[in-house]
Amino acid sequence: MCQLLGMNANTPTDVMFSFTGLATRAQEHKDGFGIAFFEDRGVRLFVDHYSARQSPVAELLQRCPIRSQNVIAHIRKATQGHTALENTHPFMRELWGRYWVFAHNGDLKGFEPRLHGAFRPVGDTDSERAFCWLMQELAKAHASVPALPELTRTLGELMPQLHARGTFNCLLSNGQALWAHGSTRLYWLQRRHPFRATRLRDEDLTVDFAQLTTPQDRVAVIATEPLTADEEWTAFEPGELRMFIDGAPA
Amino acid sequence: MCQLLGMNANTPTDVMFSFTGLATRAQEHKDGFGIAFFEDRGVRLFVDHYSARQSPVAELLQRCPIRSQNVIAHIRKATQGHTALENTHPFMRELWGRYWVFAHNGDLKGFEPRLHGAFRPVGDTDSERAFCWLMQELAKAHASVPALPELTRTLGELMPQLHARGTFNCLLSNGQALWAHGSTRLYWLQRRHPFRATRLRDEDLTVDFAQLTTPQDRVAVIATEPLTADEEWTAFEPGELRMFIDGAPA
Numbered sequence: 001m002c003q004l005l006g007m008n009a010n011t012p013t014d015v016m017f018s019f020t021g022l023a024t025r026a027q028e029h030k031d032g033f034g035i036a037f038f039e040d041r042g043v044r045l046f047v048d049h050y051s052a053r054q055s056p057v058a059e060l061l062q063r064c065p066i067r068s069q070n071v072i073a074h075i076r077k078a079t080q081g082h083t084a085l086e087n088t089h090p091f092m093r094e095l096w097g098r099y100w101v102f103a104h105n106g107d108l109k110g111f112e113p114r115l116h117g118a119f120r121p122v123g124d125t126d127s128e129r130a131f132c133w134l135m136q137e138l139a140k141a142h143a144s145v146p147a148l149p150e151l152t153r154t155l156g157e158l159m160p161q162l163h164a165r166g167t168f169n170c171l172l173s174n175g176q177a178l179w180a181h182g183s184t185r186l187y188w189l190q191r192r193h194p195f196r197a198t199r200l201r202d203e204d205l206t207v208d209f210a211q212l213t214t215p216q217d218r219v220a221v222i223a224t225e226p227l228t229a230d231e232e233w234t235a236f237e238p239g240e241l242r243m244f245i246d247g248a249p250a
Numbered sequence: 251m252c253q254l255l256g257m258n259a260n261t262p263t264d265v266m267f268s269f270t271g272l273a274t275r276a277q278e279h280k281d282g283f284g285i286a287f288f289e290d291r292g293v294r295l296f297v298d299h300y301s302a303r304q305s306p307v308a309e310l311l312q313r314c315p316i317r318s319q320n321v322i323a324h325i326r327k328a329t330q331g332h333t334a335l336e337n338t339h340p341f342m343r344e345l346w347g348r349y350w351v352f353a354h355n356g357d358l359k360g361f362e363p364r365l366h367g368a369f370r371p372v373g374d375t376d377s378e379r380a381f382c383w384l385m386q387e388l389a390k391a392h393a394s395v396p397a398l399p400e401l402t403r404t405l406g407e408l409m410p411q412l413h414a415r416g417t418f419n420c421l422l423s424n425g426q427a428l429w430a431h432g433s434t435r436l437y438w439l440q441r442r443h444p445f446r447a448t449r450l451r452d453e454d455l456t457v458d459f460a461q462l463t464t465p466q467d468r469v470a471v472i473a474t475e476p477l478t479a480d481e482e483w484t485a486f487e488p489g490e491l492r493m494f495i496d497g498a499p500a
Contacts, residue, residue, distance in 0.1 A: 088292070094372060120344065
């Protein structure tokens with residue numbers, strides 16, 4: 001199984017404390033990693049088929065952190081599809097003049113949707129097929145970009161159809177908001193004023209967010225497993241979809 | 251004006267000698283750079299709105315070169331669109347289950363094509379509009395991915411329509427081949443056996459390709475200006491389109 005990490009914040013925020021927590025688990029998830037940072041409408045997408053522990057790209061990101069309001073990261077243990085760049089999450093497509101970024105944890109066995117629209121998988125994973133189907137169905141449902149609550153409503157109709165086909169924990173963002181769907185294992189928390197120090201669960205690393213934030217800052221973090229030992233993480237119910245915007249659940 | 255660099259090779263090849271030649275010119279092209287490397291069907295796309303001289307990403311690429319058969323790089327001097335990540339070339343879209351990468355040098359003044367299809371610009375450059383129009387028209391011309399000579403024929407009908415609107419030097423690749431269209435300034439050369447040492451024009455750097463290659467290797471390099479002082483570069487005619495495949499002009 002793969003590991004997901006999402007971040008949604010109301011101000012450009014450094015995600016590397018959480019990414020370090022994720023990379024610690026890369027030892028057993030060694031079939032590549034990827035991370036996408038939105039900067040306004042633009043995206044920086046780094047993918048590598050090396051593990052997040054060995055990759056020079058991951059090392060660069062640790063050294064030169066990128067601040068972003070919406071981040072989606074994924075470390076991969078291959079279940080379907082061979083280990084190749086085109087099979088490495090997150091995946092990206094353009095719809096309605098916005099980039100969309102998607103990462104999936106789970107298995108959609110034998111999911112072969114009819115893809116008659118403008119979105120076709122480049123690799124051979126069930127995850128990319130599911131993303132292309134989501135984009136196709138969103139494009140069918142709305143002629144142009146709808147308001148965010150509308151989008152959440154449409155995703156709330158589409159995602160259960162994927163959830164019904166297997167395990168479907170996923171993260172999706174268009175740079176305006178971040179959607180997370182829980183199936184078997186997904187947790188979230190919000191950090192806001194008063195900030196305090198917290199410690200990674202899998203690594204001897206502590207950060208005092210009070211030193212790094214202003215009272216207005218608000219950050220939501222979503223992950224396959226709680227990344228910190230001393231914070232309250234909330235588990236997603238099976239089939240639960242949440243939109244995060246400006247660092248808060250909507 | 252911006253600077254383009256393309257590479258097409260018959261074996262995964264390190265482009266960093268040429269990229270160094272390009273980055274040397276980044277002093278006066280300081281509004282961002284980008285470089286895309288195909289690895290089979292997958293793409294690594296690095297974009298930065300720092301110049302190729304200052305960017306930590308460019309420094310990483312110098313340190314850990316990525317070998318690829320198709321590379322497109324661009325350093326930008328903004329003429330249209332503000333300096334933002336979403337305006338940084340190369341641009342990428344998916345069509346027929348393949349990623350397509352595009353970079354443009356020039357100006358298409360007032361080019362506002364009807365984009366009714368599945369490709370919309372995310373940023374506000376004439377270049378991305380031209381790319382979206384090209385993708386839309388390719389998708390209209392062929393129901394699924396055609397043979398490469400067919401693609402070249404269709405591009406040979408489409409690109410003159412862009413060339414007619416202004417200055418249109420461009421590079422396009424889907425990982426199988428690389429197309430280059432010359433308008434005002436574009437040069438190419440082929441390196442093959444017997445390889446020899448060559449020296450960058452703008453920097454005191456020499457590489458002896460004979461040490462780094464096998465007799466079977468073949469590489470085509472396309473650039474806005476000749477990058478080396480001691481090799482024969484061929485200028486594109488205005489309106490000339492060339493497909494490069496396996497390191498050779500087709």
